[in-house]
Amino acid sequence: MEQHIVTQLLTCMDESHRVVKPNDAEESALPSDKRNSEAKSEGSNRGPSYVLVIGATNRPDAIDPTLRRPGRFDREIALGIPDENARAQILSVLTRNLRVEDAFDVMKIASSTPGFVGADLATLTNKEGNLAMKRIIDVRKLELLGELADGEDAEEWWRKPWSPEEMANLSINMADFEV
Incomplete structure (x- = not known):
């Protein structure tokens, strides 16, 4: 075939x-x-x-x-595995629209990901965003369950709207990447 x-x-x-x-x-x-x-x-x-x-x-x-053979594809361009600086640039592009904490170190991540290509770094960034969401939701759940008055349903914690202050404090930290 x-x-x-x-x-x-x-x-x-x-x-x-x-x-x-x-x-x-x-x-x-x-x-x-x-x-x-x-x-x-x-x-x-x-x-x-x-x-x-x-x-x-x-x-x-x-x-x-x-x-x-000649006449089919005129050029062959070999793209190797990016070095540390290239990985840092790729990570900068992938995280530019994310809200990250000040202690976020792109070079540290780049140095700890040898052999990673752009797709690997995109997967890492996506996974890190998922971990950050889980962390944020778990913390909020604990806070809201602690604030519940007697008689309130514990399963309704997720219905409470996010305040503007809570939304402003949402960010990704280095620990999310390290996990």
């Missing part, structure tokens, strides 16, 4: 190099006045079309050699 897919891809890529022109037989079948008006409207505005094919893999050794 894989060979059939590669063959179809190669056929499509080889055919994409041809310039597509309207079929002369179809054009001659049109009345001359319609042919002239279409020629004027399409005339010089139509240039050649181009197709850009981009492929990506995390296993370049598994690529079919026919795809790597």
Whole structure:
């Protein structure tokens, strides 16, 4: 099955190099006045079309050699594993819209994540956000359950609205990343 897919891809890529022109037989079948008006409207505005094919893999050794021949893909760009500074930049981008505490140290996280790529760091950031939410909700639950008066239902704690002060204090801390 894989060979059939590669063959179809190669056929499509080889055919994409041809310039597509309207079929002369179809054009001659049109009345001359319609042919002239279409020629004027399409005339010089139509240039050649181009197709850009981009492929990506995390296993370049598994690529079919026919795809790597000259004329198929003009360039191969190898992206290695980011170094510590690159990981710090990736983490800065991933956390720029998050509310983090002042003690948040991107370089410490970058230095403790060797071998991580962007997807790994995105997963880490997502997991850290989930842990922060769990931590915040657990703390709030304990506070609200402690404030309940006799006779109030303990299962209704989550219905109490968040105050603006509580919302302003929500943030992610270094401990969330360390967990």
